[in-house]
Amino acid sequence: MFTLKSKIKITHFVAVLSVLNFLFFHFPFFKFVFNNLDYKSFSGITIIISLVILMLVLNAFVFYLFFSLSRYVGKFLLALFFIINSISVYFINTYGVILDESMIGNVLNTKYEESSSFISFKFFVYLIFFGIIPSIYIVKAQIVTVPWKKFLKTISLTLVFLLTIIFANASNWLWIDKNSKTLGGLAMPWSYTVNISLFYIHDFKKNEKEIILPNATIKDNQKSVVVLVIGESARSQNFSLYGYNKNTNPLLSKIPNVVHFNATSCATYTTAGVKGIVSHSDSGDLYEILPNYLFRNNVEVVWRSNNWGEPPIHIKNFQDREFLSKNCQGEGCNYDEVLLSGLKEQIQSSTKNKVLIVLHTSTSHGPSYSKKYPPQFEKFKPVCNSVELGNCSQAELINAYDNTIVYTDYILSKIIGDLKELKEYHSSMIFVSDHGESLGEKNLYMHGLPLSIAPKEQYEIPFIVWTSDGSKKLKPIKTVSQYHVFHSVLNFLNLQSPIYDEEKNIFK
Template sequence: MSKSSLQIAQFALLMSFLNFLFFHYPFFTFVFNHVDYKSFNGIIIIISLVIAMVVANFFAFYLFLFLSRYFGKFLLLLFFNINALAVYFINTYSVIIDESMVGNILNTNYDESSSFFSFKLIIYLLFLGILPSIYIIKTEIIKVSFKKFLTTFSVTLLFLLILVFVNAGNWLWIDKNSKTLGGLAMPWSYTVNTSLFYIHKHKKNEKEILLPNATIKDNKKSVVVLVIGESARRENFSLYGYKKNTNPYLSKTENLYHFNAVSSATYTTGGVKAILDFKKTDDLYEILPNYLYRNNVEVVWRTTNWGEPPVHIKNYQKRDFLMPDCKGEECNYDEVLLTGLKEQILSSTKNKILIILHTSTSHGPTYSKKYPPQFETFKPVCNSVELGNCSQTELINAYDNTIVYTDYILHNVIEDLKQLKDYNSTMIFVSDHGESLGEKNLYMHGLPLSIAPKEQYEIPFIVWMSDSAKQIKPNKELSQQYVFHSVLHFLNIQSPIYDEKLNIFK
C-alpha cells in the first residue's frame, strides 16, 4: 500500500483527528472555563468530550465515505474550508455559530461581508482549509467490504451509546451549555444550525397573519419618523451619562426624552422584527409598516441596511433609489436616508404618515468607515477589521464616532420635522441591538440572549416631539414592542390589538 493510500476507516479516523486538532480549541477553551478541570468529574467530562468529538466525527465521515468516496471527499473539502472560516470568526470576534448567527451570515450583503476581509483570514483558510484539501484530494481511499463496514459502523455506534450512558450524570451540565457547545463543534455548528435556519425560515415564509382592521380617528396631520439604529449600545450615548460627549446636538434639543430599553435579540433580523411587531412573538404577524399601509396610512421605508421582515408597501427605498437625488460626500453614508425627506412628507396626499429610516451607522467591524471624516471627533481610531489587534481606546474611539454621527443624523431629522408647522410630529430612535467592544474579550454582537453580556442588549430609546404640551409617561425601562403601540397612539389610530400599557405617550 502506498503512502497516499488508506482504507476508509483509517482515512476517516485521520480526518476526524485533524478536524479535532485544527478546529476545536475554542470548544475546549469554553469547556475548561466552565468545569472544575481539577476535579474527578471535570476530568471525566473533558476526556469524554474529546473521545466523543473524535468518534462521532469518525462515525459520520466513515458513513459518507463508504456511501460514496467522491461525495465523502467533497463533503470533507467543504467542511475543512468552512471550518477554517468559522474558527477565524470565532477566534477573532468571539462569536458562536448558532442558528441566529447562521441567519446573520446568510443575510449579510456583499458590502458588509467584504469588510471582514483580512490577511489573517487568508492564513486561516490556507493552512486549515486549502492545504488539508490538497491532501484529501490526493489520497486514494481503499474501499472495504460491506460486512467490514457494517461491523465497524455498529461497533462505533455502540461505543457512542455507551459513552452517552456512562456520562448520564453529566447530562445536566451538557444540556445547560448545549447551545454554546453546539455552536463551537465543527462542522456540526453550521450544518445543523443552517438546516434549522431554513426549516424555521420556511415556516416563517408562510403567509403573514393579518391583524384586525384599524381606524384612523381624526384628520389632524401627523407624522412619525421611526429611526431604527444599528448596533447602537446605550452606554456610549452621553444622554445616558457617558463621560464623552457623543450627543452634542441631542443634549441641547428641547422636548427630547430618553429611556432605558432592552432588545429582544442580539442580531439584526430578530431586533428589527421585534421593533415592528405588536407583541413579542416568533410568529409572522403583520408588521407595523404593512399594517398601517393596509389601513390607509402613508408609509415610506428608507434603508442602507438589511434584515427586516418582508415589507409590503409602495415606497420601499434603498440607497440606489436615493442616490440620484443626493449630492455630496455625505451620500456615501447614512445621511443619504435624509435626501428629500421633508419634501416627500409634504408631497403626501394623506394626513397620517410613517417614515422608517433603517440605518447601518454603528455596524462593525469597520466602524471608522461608517462616518464622514469630519465626524472623527475621538482619536486615535481602530482601522483594522481584526478588532483584537486594536487597543481598547482605538476601538471605542472609532465606535464613539459612529454615535456622534448618529447624533447628527437624528438632529437633522428633528430639524426637518420642526419646519413642518402644519404637522404634529415625533421622532423615535431605537436600536436593533447593542454591541460588544472587547469587554470580556467579546466583539460585535450575535451571542444567544441567554448568555449575551448587557452591552449586546441594552439599547437607547430616544423620543422627540414637536408639541411641547404633549407629555410622556415616566417609564423606567422599555422593550422594543413599545414602538408599535406608541406609533398607533401618536397617529390616533384605533385598533383592537392596541395595548395602552405599551404606549409611551400620555
C-alpha cells in the same frame, strides 16, 4: 507518514481527518468547556475526556459513512467542511461569535459589501493552511475501501461504543444540556451544517402568510408624522444622554423635548431585532408588522433602508440605498445621510394626514467602525482601522465606535430640524436600536451571542424620543422595550385598534 502517492485504508484515513479536524478547529469549543466547568473536579475531568473521545470518534464515524457510501461525495464533503471550518474558526477566534441558528441567519442575510469588510490577511492564513492545504490532501488521497461485512461490523461496534460513552455520562447530561446551544455552535462542522438546516426550516415557517391584525380606524384629521429611526448596533452605554463620560451627543443634549428611556432588545442580531421593533408583541407568530398594518389602514408609509435584514415589507414606498442615491448630493450620501435625501419634501408631498417614515441605518455596525462616518466626525482619536478588532487597543476601538455615535447624534438632530419646519404637522422622532455591541469586554466583539448568555453590552439599547411643540407629551416612565414602538406609533397617529396595548404606549 502518509503521502499523496501511498494508498491508505479508509479507517486510517478517517481517523487522521478526525484528528486534524479536532486539532485545527476545536480550540474555541474546549476553551468554552474549560471556562464553564470545574475542570479540576472528577465530574469536570470526566466531561472533558468524554467530549474529546466523542468528538474524535463521532467525526470519524460520520466521515467513515460518507466515504463508504460514496468515495467522491465523501471527498467533496470533507474538502468543503475543512474550507468552511477554517473560515468559521477565523470568525470565532477573531470576533468571538458562536455559530448558532441566529448567527447563521446573520451570515445568510449579510450582503457582500458588508461581509467583505471582515476580510483580513489572517483570514487568508486560516483559509490556506487550515482549509485549502488539507482539502488538497483529501482530494488526492488514494483510499482503500473495506468489504460490506467489515463496514457493517465497524459501524455497529462504533455505535455501541458511542452509546456507552453517552450513557456513562448520564450524571453530566444536565451541564451539557444547559450549554448545548453554545457547544453546538462551536463544534465543527456540525455547528453550521445543523444550524443552516434549522434556519431554513424555521425561515420557511416564518415566511408563511402573515396573520392579519384587526382593522384600525383613524380618529382625526390632524396632520401627524412619526419618523422611526432603527439604529444598528448602538448600545446605550456609549450615549452621553445615558451618562457616558464622553460627549457623544453634543447636539441632542441641547434640543428641547428630547427624552430617553432605558430599553433592552429582544435579540442580539439584526433580523430578530428589527422584527421586534415593528411587531406588536413577542408572540413568536408571524403577525402583520407595523409598516404593513399602517399601510393597509390608509396611512402613508415609507421605508428607507441603508441596511438589510428587514422582515417582509408590503408597502408601496420601499426605498433602498441605490434608489435614494440617485437624487442625493454631497459626501453624506456615502453614509447614512443618504436616508435623509428629500425626506422633508416627501412628507410634505403626501396626500394623507398620517405618515410613518422608517429609516433603517447602518452607522454603528462593525467591524469597520471608522468607515461608517465622514472624516469630520472623527472626534475621538486615535481610532481602530483594522477589521481584526483584537489587534487594536480597546481605547482605539471604543474611539472609532464612539465616533459612530457622534454621527448618529448628528443624523437625529437633522431629522428633528426637518420635522420642526413642518409647522402644520404634529411630529415625533423615535430612535431605537436593533441590538447592542461588544467592544472587547470579556474578549467579545460585535454581537450575535444567544440572548441567554449575551453580555449587557449586546442588548442594552438606546430608546430616544423627540416630540414637536403642541403635540403629545411623554409618560414619566423609565423602562421600555422594542415592542413599545408599535403601540406608541398607533397612539401618536391616533389610530384606534383592537390590538392596541396602552401599557406599551409611551405617550400620554
